[in-house]
Every structure is written in structure tokens, then in C-alpha cells.
Amino acid sequence: MDVDLSADTALTTALIARPLDWRVRIVEHVEIDTATSCLRRRSLQALPLRTLLPSSAAQAAQDATTALVVLNVASVPRGALLDLDVNGPENAPAFLLPRAEIASRETDFLLALVEDSGLGSVDEDVRQLMEAVLGYTSTGWDLADAEDLAKYANSYLEDGFGRPLPEAVVAGWLDVDGRIASRLAGYGEAGAGLSPTEHPLLALPSFADAIDYESLDWHERIQALLTKYLTLLEEAVADAASSAQSAAGDFLSSLADYGRNYDMLVATTVPLDEPFLLKYSERRALSWAHNETQQDLVISDALSNHVVLSVDDPNVRITSVRARTAGQDSDAFGAFTTRQSQQTYAVYAHDPDRDYRITLDFTLAPLRRLQFVINTTTVLLVLLATAVAIEHPSQLRDLALIIGPSALAASVLLNREPSTLGSHLRRRSTAALGIALVLLLVAGVGSYLAPHLPDWLIER
Template structure:
């Protein structure tokens, strides 16, 4: 019914012929995926035995919650070294264990040896669909704790299983270069193996009329992912900085699963618009490719494009959309007004500092200076606080808002400190205020006497 990134689905629904359909369990998905690879291997004359087929089922059924707890969100970035990667895998295997592993627990030497053996698979998968540290296809060691081995196994048995998997994927990758039916089957095998580690094809149970046309509809909600395509957690990299000056949303969409795929991206927020000139369509490795869409139009409110199966040179199965966002003209107007008010206060403050350092011992701030600093600051602060802003617009302008608010607060604090230190010249008010207590004290003493 559709291809989705592995993870939680928000408000997902699917209907077939206007009737609800029901997703198959995750393990059933994995079994069907493994059967598909078995068929492709047979057509390509490659060896895929029952033990390897069962291993593939657990690779495709892998869930990353336990692995994420070991790796940790703070360190979810590209592996800095092979040693660090092997250390995290060892911790994961020690916590989860390997069923019927006769040595008891794997050693660091075992993990290092297994990691070297699967290096060709990591390279093939990373090139095919991009690096993803949560993909068991890229790192089959992650699926070992889930495999229900029928009898006792040792490090040699696991090494043999990994070698057979590596041979299958390597042979298929080499055979996929040939323009033969076997090469086409091998190409599908490699694409399916690499893709099913990071994505899944939704399979549903439903009743469909086979003698008449019918409609299939899928619906889901996605997070905005305000980061570059290669900086999302979903793809094994840390999320982009939330404090970047320019914000862009990245979305992965399928454009190669039908005769023609039409994609429309609309901005419903009136305070936000697309930066049309900065829109990019990238491949799964986050690179710009020559196979662009058959038609594309981009405006501040809408991005629309489509791919067709008749396109010469083929088309990608998935593409990344990099969508730069910015505030609309109406939203930018209030920002420029606030910036003008804040700049006025800063200019007055800078002028005062210049005269203050050249005033010698008598360093005071006049009432006019206070008014020029505080009045624009008060207006800017009121506009900053009361202006209407959506959640998305607030996220896009967060850095600008925080910097402006900090400057306004600093100006107010400076003025209050000067007032508290009696450094504000009110045109004689200071002398009267300082002499009044003495006059009152003398008057009271005279009355008592």
C-alpha cells in the first residue's frame, strides 16, 4: 500500500475501495520480505538456504528501541571510528544476549571479527540507501539477539552465517551490473535488502474487487524535521541545530512506485512561506542527481512536481525534498519594526557610552538619554510579546527573537543599574532628593528641643 520509513506512524490510515484495511503484523511483513528475496535469489541463480532466510526475517523484523538505549541520543552521529562502533555493538549484545550461544557472552574479539566480515555489506547498503546506524541490513549484528537458534552456536557458527549473507549480497551486487534477467533479479534483491533495513512496504489484509477499478488511499502525519536531509535522526545522523538562522524542512517521498507520481507540498501557515529558489530535490544519499522531475513548479505557497515511468533514463524510487522556510511579508514587517526600535535604542546607548567615557569624573546619564533608550525599547518589547505568531513561525524566528529579547533586557537592566547607582541626572532632582532627609532631620531635632 505504500513505502514508509521505519518508526512510529502518526494517524496512519488506509482504505481500499472506500473500506478500511488492516496492516499485517511486523513479523508477517518480515517473512514476506524474506520470501521476496528468496524468489529474486532463485531467479538470479544465487544461493539462499533456509537458515539464511530465517536470519533475513529477523533482520527485517528488527526494532531499534533497545539499540537506541545503548547508543544514546547524545551520541547518535556518524561513527567516529570502527573501535567506537564495535564497542557500542558489544555493549548491546552483552545486554541483550545471544540465544543458545555456547561461550555464554561474546567477547570484544568476536565482535571485532564479525564487524570486519560484514564490512562489504555496510558499504553496499550505505551506497544504496544512505547510512543509517539503526538499520539491521547495514549492521546485521543488531539482529543476532532476536534470532531463535535451534541449537547451540559458537562464534564460528555466527561467523559462517555472516559470511553466507555477505556472499549473497556481494554476488548479487556484482551480478546487478549485467543487463540480463538474472542481473535485473539481482538488482531487485540488493535494493530490497538495503531498503528493508530502513523502510518497510505496508502490506494490508483487505477485500478488493478484481473485476473493476478501485481506489487505494493512505494517510499519515509527519514531523517537519527542520534539518538538512542528512541531519535527521531517522537516517542515523544527529538532528540539525534548532538555532540555525535559516530553517529548512526535509521530507523523504516515494516517486517510483506507480506509473506516475504527483507530489504537492503546501504551506498552510499564513506567517510562513517557501523560499522557492532554494528548493532542492536530492537522491537518497543526499546528492543532487540529473534525473529531475518531468515537471516542477515552485511558489512561496506551493511546490508541485511529478515523475512518470516513461521518463528516459529511469527515475529514482525515493527522493529527499529540502524545503527552505522563511517568514512571509506580513510576518517580516513586524520584525523590521521591532528591529528599527531596537536599533534606535542601541544607537542611543552607544552614543551615551561614547560621551560617558569622555566625561571625566562626572559620569552621569541624562533624562533625555533614558527616554531615548527606554521608549523605543518599551515599544519593541511590547510588539515582541504581543504579536501573533504560529508555532512554526516561532520556531523559524526563534534565534532572532531570543537575540532581540536579550538586547532589550540588557538595555533595561543597564538603565535600572544606572538609576540605582544615582547616575541619572534629572536636572537638579538628585540634589533635592539627597538634601531632603537632612532638612527633615534638623526640623525634627528643633521640635524635640
């Protein structure tokens, strides 16, 4: 018998709040297979959920063996998901919830932490602001930091509200927005761009359709709304400072994390009395600095986390890997290397006291034997070009013997890499080889033509 528990938000809140009670092991595979992106595959081994059901869900599922539930599969960066594929137990279909619904359930979880901390109830206005903040998606405005926000706030908000705004009003909103950001500073990880939970001003245009613009005090109402949000954060900061282990601290950390990431909530059918397995895969972009790139990973959302980094191209090797705490330069805490080779790097984390999120910095390079061929050929061509420039051979047979190795260089340049990754990693050595080939050809052609040029052309 099957029961639908997907509408039970209390169950979703319980599963988000108590991940270690049902997540046994997570295995994540990061496969570098192209120059622009990597394939991320994650499998989640879970315990039976019946003992975690809240009273309302437990009563509805007392005669059921399976249930349609909403599960948080992973924490993913804000933005569009590329090539997403999610499978429930035994390849059952799994459906990603709409972004607004995810924001609503994340708000339920955050407000449950507020209630546990004893900070009091949160009114409906603040709840709506939190949902807007958590559901915020990037716009066409390129607001990289707080300075950009302050500079373009008037234009951004006028575009969002569809009407001009007094500068004094926007300045007041910006002041509260800056104080909010200062309260959350230190609870989240540094990252590119603005966090909407730290800068709720970004989400204000989402209220544009619900505002009565005929009311003379609508500016003040938004100011009051931002102030309520600020007051909630100030009370949470004060409570968190008084206790190292507090629900208020968890609320602030979760709210800050939701500014740059969100829970991938999916609805799927799972057995209630048996362990089950969830799988998902997606693509993440790669940004290179020389031949080095990085990937962020969560390693503390299960009792144990196993991460495997590998390269798909057999002509590419991993030269170095460093695991560090996300947003910091210190080495990651609680992550242990279990296996390392030229094409595989594995990390295992099981210590309860470990980083939640880490960053893998890794450098890739072509295999040494392939790079040796290119480098040797490049050096040979440069030496031959230098010899031609010094000796100036003019006989065609001599030049043919000297320039003959250019065919080897051409074959290397025309060789097709099995992946765009290999081509990307060889771009500098290939460019050097191409330049050396051109130098040799120019020196050879110039040496042959020089004796045959008319005297007047040489004189000119």
C-alpha cells in the same frame, strides 16, 4: 461477494514486484505545521487488481467482486509511525500488519528475486536470518557506525544472548559482518545509523531463544549462517555485474533499501474490477539547521508522482527549495517543478527514467513585513540606547520620551505566534530585540540614577 486473500503471500509479492502495473498516480502532501514535525498525507490511485492475481488467488476470487488484500501503501523509514491514519477505498478500514509479518512478506519478495535471477535456492537458515534482519528494530544501544559496532560488539551480543562470548568468536562474526557491508555498499543510500541488512550482526540476538547452548558448536553454526548470507550476496553481486538489467541487481538494491526503510503493508477490502483510492497520513520529525530542514520522498513508485510542499502558518514563507537525489548532493533527476509560491512548492514526476527517492532541502522564513517590524524596532532601540549612553539625560521626562519606544518592543515580544513554527523561525530576531530592549532600559535607568548616587559610592 467478498473473498479473503490477505493470507496469499504470492499476491503480496506480485504487488510489491510490479508497482507500476497497478499504481496509476500518487499525490503526496507535505504540510509544515509545527516546529518539530510535519504532516505527511498520501493518496494512492490504483487500477483494478483482478488481472494481477496469481492463479491461486484468481481461482478463489472468480465469483467475488471485492477482496480483502494486503497492499504496500508506501515505503517508510524504519522506526515508529507517529499519528498514523490509513483509509481504504470509500473510507473502508485498513489495518497495518505487524512488523514481523511485514518482514516475512518482504523476505518472500526478495527470495522471489533470487529465484528469478537463477542464483539457486536459499535454505531455511538464511531465510530466518533475512526475516530477523528485516524485522530488526532499534534497541537502547547507540551504535552510530561500524566503528561503534566493532567497539561495543562484545557487550551488545552478550547482552542479547544473555551469556559471555569469547572475543575470538565475536571477532570472527565481525569479520564476516564487515565483508557483508562491503558487498552491499553502493546499492543503498547513505543514512544515519547502521543498516541491519548491511550489518546482520545486529539481528543475531533475535536467535537467542532458539539456540541450543548445550551444543559445543553453536558459535560455529552462527558463523556458518553469516557466511551463507555473505555467499548469497557475493553471487548476486557477480551476477549483477554481468548484466545491467538483472533480477540480482534488483535483489541487492531492494535488500539495501529495506535496511533503512520498509513497506507499509496494510490489509483492506478493495474492488477487484474497479479503480480505487487509498489514503494514509503520518507525522515525520523535522531537524533544523538554522532555518533549513529536509524531507525524503519516494517519486517513482507509481506511473506518476505529484508532491506538494506547503506551510500552514500564514506568517511563514518558503524562501528556497532544492530537490536532490537522496544520499547525494546532485540535483534530482526526473522531477519537475510545476508550481511555486511563497507558501507552496509542487513537484511532478512522470518520466520512466527518474530517481526513486529524492530529498527536498527547503528554507523557511517569516514574512518580510513582519521581519521588517522586528528589525526596525531592534535598530531603533540600539540607537536610542547608544544616544542615552552618550548624552546621559537625567530628567525623568526626557528619559520617558526616549524609552517610550520600549513599549513597542514589548508588544512585539508579547505577540503570540499562530504556530510553534513561526516562533521557531523568529527566535534569533526575537532574541536580538529582547537584548536591545534590555540595553535601552539599562542605559536609561543608569543615566537617571547616576546623578543621584552618593559621591562615596561613585568613588568606590
